[in-house]
Amino acid sequence: MIAYVTRRLLLIAPVLLGVSIGSFALLHLVPGDPAMILAGQEATEEVLAKIRHEHGLDQPLAGQFVVYLGNALRGNLGISIQSRQPVATLLAERFPFTLRLAFLAILVSGVLGVVAGVIAATRRNSMIDLMALLASLVGISVPIFWLGLLMMLVFSVRLQWFPAGGSGTMAHLVLPALVLGASSSAVIARMTRASMLEVLRQDYVRTARAKGVQDRIVIYRHALKNAMIPILTVFGLEFGYNLGGAVLTETVFSLPGVGRLIVEGIFARDYPVVQGSMLVVATTFVIVNLLTDIAYAWFDPRIRYN
């Protein structure tokens, strides 16, 4: 097990190298000059030249990449072109927001999705099943932007239950977590339903029932635990998706997260910020995948990593 985890962790290095090369190439393929965007239309050529020089943008691209990689290896992610702050500082300020949001969202969608999926599976073809299916269809299809504005309209403007944006308290995170969790919970609900239906047909479930085990215990202990493997996979994927996809939620609800940092970084051609953020998001993604794999073994002791 330990050898397996170590091996997986070591694999992060090539993944990050790939991500670095990919994001560097893509960013520089997009036309636009960070100095021009930063300094505005009124800037003189002298100011532009100064900004380019300060950030090494006047060097050939290959050289810029080598410098970036060398610094990154030493743990230096560079200086933001826009704010002139170290990228590491910006990430340290912004990443916890996104992590908290993604975590809350997956919590919301986990609880909602699994419960809805189980109920739908156990009452197959009933009215409740139909409703759950319909709700998950809506959840998957509704654009985050629209849902966010609608939630603000209902819960902030009309009911005044939650603030319409910004950060600071837990109350600020309720609506964003619901919005971000909406589509994940739909996906998880559908996966849970399918997986549960599969398991509930198995012989051992019938045996358990024949023995007279309580229905609730059959469903939650015997069936659900075995149905969890595919659900976990979706969990891991959705969490990763939430990290990257949080940008829309962060924009609608004005949360200072890393998703917005990346998108604003792209618009400003703030190369160090985008590259640094990509590294952090990629690392988190890999770690979450690893945790998912480890969790498989816990749910299904037949799975061993040797």
Added chain:
Amino acid sequence: MRRIASLSIMVTLLGLAALPMAGPTPAQTPVRGGTVTFATGADPDSLDPQNTQSNPGEQVNRMMYENLVRFSAKMQLEPALAESWSSSKDGLTWTFKLRKGVKFHDGTPFDAKAVKYFFDRVLGEEKPFKASLYTPVVQAADVIDASTVRVVLKQPFGAFLFIMAHSAGAIVSPSAHQKWGKDLALHPVGTGPFKFVEWVKGDRVTVQRNDDYWGGRPNLDRVVVKTVREDQSRVLMLESGDADLIVNIPTEEIARLKKDPRFTVESSPTARALFIAINVKKKPFDDVRVRQALNYAVNRDAIVKDLFQNNARVIPAHVSPLQNGYAQLSGYSYDPKKAKELLAQSGASSLKVKLWSPKGRFAKDYELAQAVQQDLAAVGVEASLSTLEWGAYLAATKAPAEQTDRELFLLGWSPSTGEARWGTFPLLHSSQLAPKGDNRGFFVSKTLDEAIEKATVATTDQSRLGALREAQQIAITEAPYIFLISPNMIVGTSKKVHGVMNLPLELTYLTEKSSKDK
């Protein structure tokens, strides 16, 4: 020679300040205390005024810092940290009498040394971004006595007071600059009515009242400036009470908010000019008749009325009426018949052109380009409209002549000095051809160059304004652009909030006189 802002103006101003809440708003005593939450579209880039290059940064700075002279809401120059000033006859030496007894937020006294420190910084080795406003103009500054500063210019400069009123002319505490260096951007210290509290990046900047403010204790306790990127989210925040003040209200929302008795929507004119630049190096745009025809083809009144719902005004040239030096000239009327005639004369009666526009950078920019596209179609000019994201758009419209095939492209220009010389020189002087400057249509005219140069070195307002008028007249005749409109800035506030400053430079902020009802 000139003794602007002499003692008499001062006395009047102080008198006004002493009156409780003078002005059109309710004549009751303003409420003391309270926090105003202000939702704006982007995070500041920096809070060091000499390095700040964006409106979100400038408007926060304007609450914490002050200049020697400042703009009134109508863009008139007023005394601020300088009580009065005078200039020598040759326009080369300016003497500022400073306000006494003023202190920076960190306790450092504001005096002639602090002003000299400002000039030494912008002219010296550090070269902050905004130094380029001052280095071509100012030679040096000297301390005459504790409250008198003399500034010597390299050449007479008609708009000198305007560059001093620019957001980058804010005087920073010298001790704070020495202490923080580059990190001054995060630790602003000025003399203004509000003191810095915190900046949570991407989220908010908080300032609190400065009890020692020379203009009297501010009414508000705090101002929280929140970054809310989404236009629609800002509107919802105003409606839910999470914000008291919001900027850039989408035009479609104005009518709805206006009907709501809880809010005030103020639509006020700005110094910004929107126009469509023409690449005069490309045929047939080298022919002035074609450029004039394009100008005759556009129905500006209809654009203002239908597209902007009167939240804009027609401008005759490239200068907005809120720029000092704007000349009231008659521009192009809507005359499609004349447009067709001119096109026929120049042999371009059926013309295919490329039209570029940003989307979402300026108020209704893309829709404006669409309206022009339709008007052009009516005179036989077929324009294919395309858009680019702003970063790419800047690069594409600033590329040098030999690397571009751009033809018509929409641009907006708001001279941050608030005067028409800066609204003309970077755009149309022959020394400013892209990519060096912002003459992105490569327009060259000797007579226009001369008029701009005359305005630059003018030593009297009369000669400066005369030269600027001449420049605008030449621009109209030569038609380097399709001149369009000047959009309004649209700000929404809770009815509880009074005394919001909407400076036509598209800067919204609160002052010591702003207040909020309980």
